[in-house]
Amino acid sequence: MSEMKEYLLDGKKFIQKPLVLRQTKQLAELFEDENFFKMIEENNFDAVIKTISKKGAEFLSIVLIPEGQSVKDKNLKELTDFFEENADMDFLVEVLRDFFGFNRITSLIQKIFGKIDNLNQIQTQQNLTQGEIG
Numbered sequence: 001m002s003e004m005k006e007y008l009l010d011g012k013k014f015i016q017k018p019l020v021l022r023q024t025k026q027l028a029e030l031f032e033d034e035n036f037f038k039m040i041e042e043n044n045f046d047a048v049i050k051t052i053s054k055k056g057a058e059f060l061s062i063v064l065i066p067e068g069q070s071v072k073d074k075n076l077k078e079l080t081d082f083f084e085e086n087a088d089m090d091f092l093v094e095v096l097r098d099f100f101g102f103n104r105i106t107s108l109i110q111k112i113f114g115k116i117d118n119l120n121q122i123q124t125q126q127n128l129t130q131g132e133i134g
Contacts, residue, residue: 005098006067010086013067016095018102022071026062030055049096056092057083063099 004017019027027036031051039047052059061079065071 003102005102007064007091007095009091010082012082014064015067016064016098016102019063020071023062026076027059030058030062052096053089053092056089057081057087060087060092060095063095 004015007014007016034051036048036051039045039051057080058076060083061074061076064079065074066079
């Protein structure tokens with residue numbers, strides 16, 4: 001996981017790296033009511049960007065790590081307040097561009113849903129076979 005990007009905002013340095021499980025969970029909770037992952041699966045990136053823009057400060061507080069801190073040690077409320085006061089749309093767009101580059105979420109979701117679809121097809125075939133035999 002050597003990929004990372006540094007950002008400077010209002011004299012503070014932040015780092016973005018590929019997501020760890022804690023961050024993935026936090027993002028899932030942040031966007032649970034937005035059908036976020038379904039939008040990504042459907043390649044509806046206009047909706048993804050709009051959704052992230054509505055919750056931009058929270059998104060930034062999850063994906064960016066203050067220099068010298070770990071993901072676990074971050075104070076999300078404090079960071080959200082900081083980003084609401086200091087980040088502009090250009091900063092959010094830069095972080096978003098890097099976020100999608102680091103995390104290749106589309107391919108991950110396609111792999112997951114592809115495997116689930118395959119399992120569903122296998123289960124359906126087994127049910128049909130058992131129904132024909134029984």
